[in-house]
Amino acid sequence: MRSLFAIVWLALLPLAGFAEEAKPVGADPALEKHVQALTSELRCLVCQNQTIADSHADLAIDLKNQVREKLAQGMSDKQVVDYMVERYGDFVLYRPPVKSTTWLLWFGPFLLLLLGLVFLAWKIKSRSAAEAQTVTEADLQRAAALLSDKKEMQ
Amino acid sequence: MKRIAIFLVPLLAFAALCVFLWRGLSLTPSEVPSPFIGKPAPAFTLTQLTDEQKNFSPKDMQGKVWLLNVWASWCPACRDEHPMLIEFSRQNVVPIVGLDYRDQRDKGTEMLQEMGNPYQLIAFDGDGRVGIDYGVYGAPETFLIDKQGVIRYKHIGPITPEVLTKTLLPKIKELQNNA
Numbered sequence: 266m267r268s269l270f271a272i273v274w275l276a277l278l279p280l281a282g283f284a285e286e287a288k289p290v291g292a293d294p295a296l297e298k299h300v301q302a303l304t305s306e307l308r309c310l311v312c313q314n315q316t317i318a319d320s321h322a323d324l325a326i327d328l329k330n331q332v333r334e335k336l337a338q339g340m341s342d343k344q345v346v347d348y349m350v351e352r353y354g355d356f357v358l359y360r361p362p363v364k365s366t367t368w369l370l371w372f373g374p375f376l377l378l379l380l381g382l383v384f385l386a387w388k389i390k391s392r393s394a395a396e397a398q399t400v401t402e403a404d405l406q407r408a409a410a411l412l413s414d415k416k417e418m419q
Numbered sequence: 420m421k422r423i424a425i426f427l428v429p430l431l432a433f434a435a436l437c438v439f440l441w442r443g444l445s446l447t448p449s450e451v452p453s454p455f456i457g458k459p460a461p462a463f464t465l466t467q468l469t470d471e472q473k474n475f476s477p478k479d480m481q482g483k484v485w486l487l488n489v490w491a492s493w494c495p496a497c498r499d500e501h502p503m504l505i506e507f508s509r510q511n512v513v514p515i516v517g518l519d520y521r522d523q524r525d526k527g528t529e530m531l532q533e534m535g536n537p538y539q540l541i542a543f544d545g546d547g548r549v550g551i552d553y554g555v556y557g558a559p560e561t562f563l564i565d566k567q568g569v570i571r572y573k574h575i576g577p578i579t580p581e582v583l584t585k586t587l588l589p590k591i592k593e594l595q596n597n598a
Contacts, residue, residue, distance in 0.1 A: 310451060310556030323521065324556055327547050352554035354454040 293337075300333045303342055307332075307349055308357050316359065453554055453573040460487070460564050461552045468519050468527050468541035475516070475542040477568060484594045486515045487562040488538070489550060491522040492530040494558040500577035501534045507583060508537035513591050517541035520550045520558050563587065565594045 301318050307328070309320035317325045317332075328349070335345045349357050361367050455461075460477045467473045477487075488504065490497040508515055517538035519527040524543060531541075544550055553562065563572040572590050574582060 313448065324547075327521075327551060331551060351454065352551060353556065354452060354554075356451045 296333065296336060299336055300329060303336070303345060304329050304332055306346075306359055308359055310353055310357065450575050451556070453570075455554060455562075455570045456573065458570060460562065460568050460570050461549075463542075463549045463552065465518075465542040465544055465549060468517070468524060468531075468543040471524075473540075475540055477564070480514070480516065480564065481568055482566050484513055484566055484591060485564050486513055487518055487553075487564060488515055489518045489520045489553070489555050489558050489560040489562075491520045491558050492526040493522065496577050497559045498530070498534065500559050501530075501537070503578055503580065503583070504537035505535045507578070512588070513595075514539040518549065518553075519543050519545075520555060521545070521547040561587075563590055563594070565597070 304318035305316045307317045309315045309317050309325045311322040311324050312320050317328050363371050464474050464476045515538050519541050561574045562570050565571050
C-alpha cells in the first residue's frame, strides 16, 4: 500500500512544477492584494470571459505586471483603469460606464419594468371595468325577480 | 381583436427574437473595437529586428500612408497571413512596417528567412510594451496609419485577399489621395 502511495506521489511530482505558475510574483503582499483586486475588475482580451487576475494568457500576465508597476509608481486605481481603457476601450471593464451609448444597457431593464407595470395597471383597470359592466340594473332586477319567484314557490 | 392579438403578439415576439439571433450569427465578439481609430499612433522608439544599431519610430513615416503589421514567429495565424503580405508588398502600394511582438530576435529572423520578408523594416518589440501601447491583444493585427500619423483603421486577425480588396485597399487609396 505504501509503495502504491509512493508511486502515485512520484507520478504527480512533475505537476508540482506547473502549480508554481499560479502564484502571484511580488514581494509586497499589500500591493499584490491591490493588484489582484484591480485586475479582477478588468477583462482579459484574449480569453474574453476571464478577468486579467484569473487568466494565465501571456498578455494577461503582461498586463498584470503593468498594473503592478503603475500602482507601485503611485498611480491611483482610476489612473490605472484609464490607462487600460485608453488602450483597449471600455470593453476591458467588467462594469460598463454609464454614458449615452450604454444608457439602454443600464436603464433598459427599468424601462421594461415600467412598461410591465403600465401594462399590468391597464389590464387590471380594464378587467375591473368589465366586471362592473356585467352586473347591470336589469340583471339586478332579474335576480330580484328570480329570488321573489322562489319565495312564492315555497 | 383580442383573438388576433393572442396569435399576433407571440408571433411578433418570436420574429424579434429571430432578428436578434440572426444578427448574433454574424457578430464577432473577439473583434474589439479599437479606441485608437482617429487618434495619433502612440510614439515609440525601438531597435530594428535586422539591425540592433538602427532605431525605428513612427514619426519616421510622417508624410506617408503606411501599414503597421504586428506579427511574431510564435503566432500560427501570422504564418498563415505571411504569403498574402509578401504578395501585397510586391505590388508596392504602401510601405509595410513590421512589429515583431513578444518574440526572440533569432526566431523572428529565422521566420523571415524561411518565409520571406514583406516588410520595409521591422521594429523589434521583445517585451511587448509597444504592443500594449497599441492595444494589441492577439497577433496578427494591422494598423493603417495616414500621412499625419493618425490611425485610420485596424484589422484584427490575418489579412485575407477579401479583406485586402474590399476594405484595406479602398481605405489606403482614399488616404493616399488626401493631402
